[in-house]
Amino acid sequence: MRYVLTISLVALxxxxxxxxxxxxxxxxxxxxxFSVYISTLSxxxxxxxxxxxxxxxxxxxxxxxxxxxxxFSIYQEKERNELYVLLNRVSRSSYLLGRFLGTTYILVxxxxxxGAGIFFLTWWLGGKYDPDLFWAVYWAVLEFTMLMxxxxxxxxxxxxxxxxxxxxxxxxxxxxxMNEAIQSFIGLGQFGSPxxxxxxxxxxxxxxxxxxxxxxxxxVHGEAIPLGRFALSTIYWFFYLAAILxxxxxIMNRKDI
Amino acid sequence: xxxxxxxxxxxxxxxxxxxxxxxxxxxKNLDLRVKTGEILGLLGPNGAxxxxxxxxxMGFMSPTEGEVIFQDxxxxxxxxxxxxxxxxxxFRPNPNLTVFEYVKFQCDLAGDAHKRVKREEVExxxxxxxxxxxxxxxxxxxxxxxxxxxxxxxxxxGDPELLILDEPTSGLDPIGKSEVIEVLLEMxxxxxxxxxxSHILSEVERLCDRIGILVExxxxxxxxxxxxxxxxxxxxxxxGFKLExxxxxx
Numbered sequence: 259m260r261y262v263l264t265i266s267l268v269a270l271x272x273x274x275x276x277x278x279x280x281x282x283x284x285x286x287x288x289x290x291x292f293s294v295y296i297s298t299l300s301x302x303x304x305x306x307x308x309x310x311x312x313x314x315x316x317x318x319x320x321x322x323x324x325x326x327x328x329x330f331s332i333y334q335e336k337e338r339n340e341l342y343v344l345l346n347r348v349s350r351s352s353y354l355l356g357r358f359l360g361t362t363y364i365l366v367x368x369x370x371x372x373g374a375g376i377f378f379l380t381w382w383l384g385g386k387y388d389p390d391l392f393w394a395v396y397w398a399v400l401e402f403t404m405l406m407x408x409x410x411x412x413x414x415x416x417x418x419x420x421x422x423x424x425x426x427x428x429x430x431x432x433x434x435x436m437n438e439a440i441q442s443f444i445g446l447g448q449f450g451s452p453x454x455x456x457x458x459x460x461x462x463x464x465x466x467x468x469x470x471x472x473x474x475x476x477x478v479h480g481e482a483i484p485l486g487r488f489a490l491s492t493i494y495w496f497f498y499l500a501a502i503l504x505x506x507x508x509i510m511n512r513k514d515i
Numbered sequence: 516x517x518x519x520x521x522x523x524x525x526x527x528x529x530x531x532x533x534x535x536x537x538x539x540x541x542x543k544n545l546d547l548r549v550k551t552g553e554i555l556g557l558l559g560p561n562g563a564x565x566x567x568x569x570x571x572x573m574g575f576m577s578p579t580e581g582e583v584i585f586q587d588x589x590x591x592x593x594x595x596x597x598x599x600x601x602x603x604x605x606f607r608p609n610p611n612l613t614v615f616e617y618v619k620f621q622c623d624l625a626g627d628a629h630k631r632v633k634r635e636e637v638e639x640x641x642x643x644x645x646x647x648x649x650x651x652x653x654x655x656x657x658x659x660x661x662x663x664x665x666x667x668x669x670x671x672x673g674d675p676e677l678l679i680l681d682e683p684t685s686g687l688d689p690i691g692k693s694e695v696i697e698v699l700l701e702m703x704x705x706x707x708x709x710x711x712x713s714h715i716l717s718e719v720e721r722l723c724d725r726i727g728i729l730v731e732x733x734x735x736x737x738x739x740x741x742x743x744x745x746x747x748x749x750x751x752x753x754x755g756f757k758l759e760x761x762x763x764x765x
Contacts, residue, residue: 260628268620272611338607343669346573346601347624350593511593514576 261348262356269360273327282322282368289315290375294383305384306478312376313394313474319368320402321430325423328361328406333419341515351507354410358503362403369395369402394477400495401471405430407502408466414510433468470494521548522677522708523572523599528581530567541567543732545581549677554699554709556719559729560760565712566604568729569681573601585677597625600670604681604712608665610655614646617654618668625673640668644698660691667698678702680711684718696722716752728756730763 273279293311297304335341344353373395380386408429412422432439440462470491473483528545531538542564549555559565570576572583577592590596608617618640622632641647644664649657654665663683670678683699684692696718699709713719719726720740728736728743736743736759740752749755 261624264620264623268609268612268616271616272609275611335609338609339603339605340607340609342570342573342575342603343601343606343621343666344624345575346596346599347621347673348595512577514570 261352262359265344265348265353265356266359266363269331269357270363272331273360273364276327276331278326279364282319282326283371285322286315286319286368286372286375289318290379293376294379297383305380305386305388308379308384309376309388309391309478310474312372312379312391313478315376316369316372316394316398319372320365320398321405321427323361323365323368324402324406324409325426327364328357329409329413329419329422329426331361332357332410332413333422336515345515350510354414354503354506354510358403358406358410361406362399365402365406366395366399369398373398388480390477390480393483394474397471397473397491400492401468404466404468404471404495404499404502405433407499407506411502411506411509414506414513416513429466430468433466434472435469436462436465436467437469466498467494520551522551522586523710524548524584525568525572526582526584528568528571528583529579530564530571530576531579540732542571542578545729545734547727547734547737549708549710550724551676551708552703552706553724554703554711554722555725555727556723557710557712557727557729558714558716558719558756559712560714563729564732565714565729566681567732569603569679569712572679573599597673598675598677600625600672600675600678602666602670602678602680602683604685606666607662608654608669610653613651613653614641614657614665615650617665618672621669621672625675640671643671643701644668645694660687660694663687663691663695664698667695671702676708678707678709678711680709682712682714684713684715692718716756720752726752728759730760733763735759735763 290312293308293315296311297307300307332341335344341353348356373392376394377388377391380388380391405426409422409426412425417425440458475481476483525545525547528542528547529540530542531540533539545568547557557565557568567576571578571581572590573596574583574590574592574594583590585596585599612620615637619632619637622637622640626632638647638650641650644667646661646664646668649661654662657665663686667680667683670680680699684695687695692715699711699722703709711722723740725738726736726740726743727734736746743755744750744752747755747758749758
């Protein structure tokens with residue numbers, strides 16, 4: 259475990275010194291300015307506008323972190339042949355976990371910056387004190403760590419950076435349509451064959467369902483998230499992530515690098 | 516130290532790739548024994564299978580056939596090689612760290628999980644490769660030669676018994692090459708075993724106790740450079756090497 263922590267801390271240090279870190283901070287700042295500008299166009303509900311655009315900002319920044327810090331850096335490590343040096347010293351699973359954890363730190367940091375920004379803007383300009391906004395940080399971290407885990411799984415399969423990024427984006431988009439897709443397919447299944455229905459249900463379990471973490475509207479509207487949903491989403495995240503990271507380690511262990 | 520003991524041994528190590536053009540035998544039945552305390556150089560033209568051989572020894576690839584034995588233990592594919600310092604070809608360290616941070620990071624990974632790495636250990640390694648004046652310099656600001664020295668320092672982390680270096684002088688200017696060779700000779704004086712790949716004959720002749728000649732995936736010769744020259748009645752290694760390559764391809 260110490261090796262995992264060592265790798266993760268170096269990954270964090272590397273990310274903090276990367277120019278992309280400053281670039282993403284600037285992007286976040288611009289996004290806040292944009293959300294404030296949009297809120298001035300609203301009729302009496304600036305807080306909601308700031309929150310809505312701010313949520314989009316969290317997602318965009320976290321997606322960029324997952325791809326640029328999580329994936330790009332490991333491909334660069336391979337290109338520099340540094341991967342071989344690391345794998346001479348630690349197991350492939352420790353390496354994957356260390357890189358994952360290192361990117362998670364930076365993801366948490368950005369999600370927190372974004373959440374805190376929305377919170378203060380909503381309070382200052384919208385006059386609404388809403389600490390529940392920080393739950394959006396929690397859900398964003400769960401969502402994007404899972405996405406990053408998938409990126410690492412594709413990496414372990416030997417997929418190149420560009421294709422991996424596209425696959426991650428694709429999975430993100432499809433993963434946000436899962437609930438709708440399941441409902442439509444189940445509807446179809448009622449009129450079609452039971453085999454078809456079983457197949458669709460199986461695919462919906464295997465495929466990541468990012469709708470499980472989509473509580474943005476509830477947060478913006480101040481609705482309480484039922485404890486059952488909260489627990490279910492967190493448990494889903496834990497097991498899904500454990501499964502993909504384990505699969506990534508197993509695949510990487512068997513692969514020629 | 517028993518000079519006749521073998522620190523690492525490969526037995527019938529082979530690797531065949533499948534490609535669109537058919538099966539490519541990158542390495543064929545490599546039987547190699549490296550004696551404790553010696554410097555063994557594996558020579559071969561580009562594409563001879565040197566890097567494939569090293570990657571198989573390091574466990575980065577699974578062999579089609581054969582095995583690797585290090586200090587009487589069979590090594591498994593995919594497992595870290597503790598006790599072996601490794602420098603891959605065209606290696607570039609993490610550009611976002613300083614020289615000290617990078618070498619310390621590697622010492623942390625090479626050392627015991629329950630023991631903290633002392634500052635002096637890192638400083639000693641930097642001194643060994645002539646980088647003690649630049650501990651705070653960012654790696655992205657280093658020249659290629661200096662980067663290679665950092666690469667050597669990381670390979671020495673954890674005080675490994677065996678060093679495996681893949682083209683340690685590639686891309687360096689003559690001064691850089693000479694400095695790397697000096698460092699390797701110093702490591703030999705400290706009792707380390709060095710196994711390295713190269714296609715630069717002059718450095719091999721200067722450094723190695725024994726050489727292995729690999730052509731088209733096959734080990735064609737293993738012995739001293741003098742024996743090799745005598746085999747081909749050649750004036751120098753270069754001439755012998757050309758004759759060996761011609762013989763292999765004809």
